[in-house]
Amino acid sequence: MRYVFDMGRNKALRLENKMAFDDITGETFHYTIDDVAEFQEIPFKVYETIIINLTHWYESNRTEPEWIEEINRELLPYGV
Numbered sequence: 001m002r003y004v005f006d007m008g009r010n011k012a013l014r015l016e017n018k019m020a021f022d023d024i025t026g027e028t029f030h031y032t033i034d035d036v037a038e039f040q041e042i043p044f045k046v047y048e049t050i051i052i053n054l055t056h057w058y059e060s061n062r063t064e065p066e067w068i069e070e071i072n073r074e075l076l077p078y079g080v
Helices: 044-059 064-078
Strands: 002-006 011-016 019-021 028-030 039-041
Touching (some): 002 044, 011 044, 044 064
Antiparallel strands (some): 002 039, 011 019, 019 028
């Protein structure tokens, strides 16, 4: 299993058996060689932080700038 950020779709994805999974929306798709060009490999902890924060943001009443500030604060230790 690999974890990537898809620069084209602007999403964190989990890759497994030539399938991409968006754990936020539930979307899945077979990725192609063209898709791979847009993938930036990320560590699991970065992926997990993105997923957790997006889930919390969707469930909260925070504004986008407040949410982005929190994400940046949590990703800072990972150099992202």
